[in-house]
Amino acid sequence: MKKILVPTDFSDQAENALKVAAQLAKKHGSEIYLLHMLELPLQQVDMMNTPSPLPEAMFFMKLAHQKFEHLMAKDYLKGLEVHDIVKNYPSFSSxxxxxxxxxxxxIVMGSHGASGLKEMFIGSNAEKVVRTSDLPVLVIKNNHTKFTINRFVFASDFNKDNKETYKQATAFAKLFGAKMFLVMVNTANNFIPTVEANERIQDFIKDSDFKEYTTHIYNDETVEAGILNFSKEIDADLIGISTHGRQGISHFLNGSISEDLVNHASRPVITFKI
Incomplete structure (x- = not known):
């Protein structure tokens, strides 16, 4: 893990993510890239094409750099290689x-989640990044003075299209020195007998050399509730899940368990793109 990107809007939630990124960077010798997005019309900040940039654009650019200077002076960033980037973005996919x-x-980013109508029509910033990212995204909700991962829940249906994400998850488990709890959630609408579920899990992991794991079949009303309740029962440090990254009408109709977890979980969540 050589490079970590932390999107920031200079909020408390964003700083919580930066503190975690700093701990990871110190442990693994990583560089940190702090990215701030300015929501300004492109022509306002294009010095080459606009002879007289609008004062508002210049003010916000200067303000962002001042905030970066203040942030980069934090004690927890001392000794780390941190790069600050300010860009104008039309979308989160950028x-x-x-x-x-x-x-x-x-990517490590903070979130305070979203709920109700805001979740349905707008969603959290972290949810949007999870939806568009083909890289692992670690979402942080709280302040972690010491970020350690000992109990890592990996929730899946253990179908074959998730195998690549499982490789990524085990790589992170090794990096953290964590034990993995492989959990399949059974619901009334999608019930699988325990014997069949265990056979599917064993077939799914048979080619992996990762051995620090236990397997679990958990019954609940919904998959999301099962993941959250199981993680609470074992006091998990991290929840990992695959995401299809659905967008547009497909996302509206089908939704995404990973994005729901990002919005609703109080624990850190890491997503891996299928």
């Missing part, structure tokens, strides 16, 4: 473009 340009390995 965050991923920046990750590709920089060869980023992990």
């Amino acid at each position: 965050i991923i473009d920046t990750c590709h340009e920089l060869n980023v390995d992990l």
Whole structure:
């Protein structure tokens, strides 16, 4: 894990993510890229094409750099290689473009979640990044003075299209030195007998060399509730899940368990794109 990107709006939630990123960077020798998005018309900040940029655009650019200076002076960033980036973005998918340009390995971002009508029609910023990212996204909800991962829940239906994400998840488990709890949630609408569920899980993991795991079949009203309740029961440090990254009408009709978890879980959540 050489490069970590942290989107920031300079909020408390964003700083919670930065503190976690700093701990990971110190442990693994990573660089941190702090990215701030300005929601300004492109022509206002294009110095080449606009002879007299609007004062408002210049003010917000200057203000962003001042906030970066204040943030970069924090004690928890001392000794780390931190790069600040200010860009004008038309969409959240452009965050991923920046990750590709920089060869980023992990996105760490803060979130306070979303609920109700806001969740249905707007969603949280973290949810939007999870939906568009083909990189692992670690979503942080709270302040972690010491970020350690000992109990790592990986929730899945253990179908074969999730195998690549499982490889990514086990790589992170090794990185953290964590034990994985592999959980399949049974619901009344999609019930699988325990014997069949265990056979599916064993077939799913048979080619993996990762051995620090236990398997669990958990019954609940919904898959999301099962993941949250199981994670609470074992006091999990991290929840991992695959995401299809559905967008548009497909997302509206089918939804995404991973995005629901990002909005509703109080624990850190890491997503892996199928």
